[in-house]
Amino acid sequence: MSKSLVRALAQAYAEQRIDRRTYIRERRRLIDEAVAGIESRPPRVLEPAAPTLSPTDVTVELPRAARGESP
Amino acid sequence: MHWQSVSATHVGLVRRVNEDSILDRPDIGVWAIADGMGGHSAGDLASQMLTEALGRMRAPPDLSTLVDFTEHNILAVNDRLIDLARFRHQVIGSTIVTLLVNGGHCAFLWAGDSRLYRFRDDALAQLTTDHSQVEQYVQQGLLSREDAQMHPDNNLITRAVGATEALFLDCDITDLVPGDRFLLSSDGLDKHVSMSDIADGLRRLELPRCARHLINLTLERGAADNVSVCLVEIVAD
Numbered sequence: 001m002s003k004s005l006v007r008a009l010a011q012a013y014a015e016q017r018i019d020r021r022t023y024i025r026e027r028r029r030l031i032d033e034a035v036a037g038i039e040s041r042p043p044r045v046l047e048p049a050a051p052t053l054s055p056t057d058v059t060v061e062l063p064r065a066a067r068g069e070s071p
Numbered sequence: 072m073h074w075q076s077v078s079a080t081h082v083g084l085v086r087r088v089n090e091d092s093i094l095d096r097p098d099i100g101v102w103a104i105a106d107g108m109g110g111h112s113a114g115d116l117a118s119q120m121l122t123e124a125l126g127r128m129r130a131p132p133d134l135s136t137l138v139d140f141t142e143h144n145i146l147a148v149n150d151r152l153i154d155l156a157r158f159r160h161q162v163i164g165s166t167i168v169t170l171l172v173n174g175g176h177c178a179f180l181w182a183g184d185s186r187l188y189r190f191r192d193d194a195l196a197q198l199t200t201d202h203s204q205v206e207q208y209v210q211q212g213l214l215s216r217e218d219a220q221m222h223p224d225n226n227l228i229t230r231a232v233g234a235t236e237a238l239f240l241d242c243d244i245t246d247l248v249p250g251d252r253f254l255l256s257s258d259g260l261d262k263h264v265s266m267s268d269i270a271d272g273l274r275r276l277e278l279p280r281c282a283r284h285l286i287n288l289t290l291e292r293g294a295a296d297n298v299s300v301c302l303v304e305i306v307a308d
Contacts, residue, residue: 007243014239031135
């Protein structure tokens with residue numbers, strides 16, 4: 001698990017998605033945890049982005065008929 | 072666990088200068104192969120600067136510190152090569168692959184197309200991914216791995232020490248198991264010797280004979296480039 005996290009972190013740094021200070025700190029954490037046998041939490045930069053609503057998104061309740069349900 | 076290692080290099084049958092350099096330091100758990108870029112003059116100087124800088128390191132207390140020290144030293148050489156290149160009005164560069172062992176784990180840092188392999192449970196795995204033009208073609212699905220070897224761009228690397236001021240080293244870690252065998256190599260090996268040939272040697276031969284075998288196979292097949300190998304075996308206490 002941590003093996004791929006370290007590599008992914010290095011790739012994120014190479015793509016300049018994180019700064020050097022963050023890279024060094026997170027790399028140390030991942031390596032130290034792997035050596036200690038601790039399951040690592042992925043660095044925040046590697047977490048998938050949470051779904052977001054754009055300012056123009058709205059929630060609309062469709063009429064029942066439009067959803068194909070019987071009244 | 073402890074470890075033993077052996078290394079070998081040969082100028083090959085075409086080049087006049089061996090621009091590869093090897094660091095073989097089982098006492099501090101550090102091994103490296105640097106391959107001075109063939110098309111660039113003074114590649115031998117670049118590769119030697121790398122192995123000498125890493126050879127001056129002392130054994131640190133833990134693996135993460137060893138990784139930090141190694142990266143720091145490689146980046147310092149990168150800065151010196153950039154300065155030297157400005158002074159000489161030429162690019163001076165080298166690939167690098169390192170294996171760093173501390174306790175029950177190892178880390179590896181690399182830039183360019185020098186490789187690290189691991190032989191475990193009768194299977195050979197390439198642990199590094201080349202920073203090369205053809206590897207990008209393969210990743211993008213534009214080229215099969217079989218065709219990559221013969222592609223006219225197969226000498227173009229996309230990352231190297233001394234190539235740019237901003238150097239990003241790739242990095243990964245893995246655990247160690249007694250019996251693991253690691254091979255660091257310059258690209259002069261994989262131009263001529265397949266992974267199945269490498270696995271066969273690692274399966275059958277003791278380290279010194281295996282190193283000679285891999286060099287001899289390369290020479291028998293034309294040795295168009297310098298070739299270097301460094302073999303590391305993890306041994307149970």
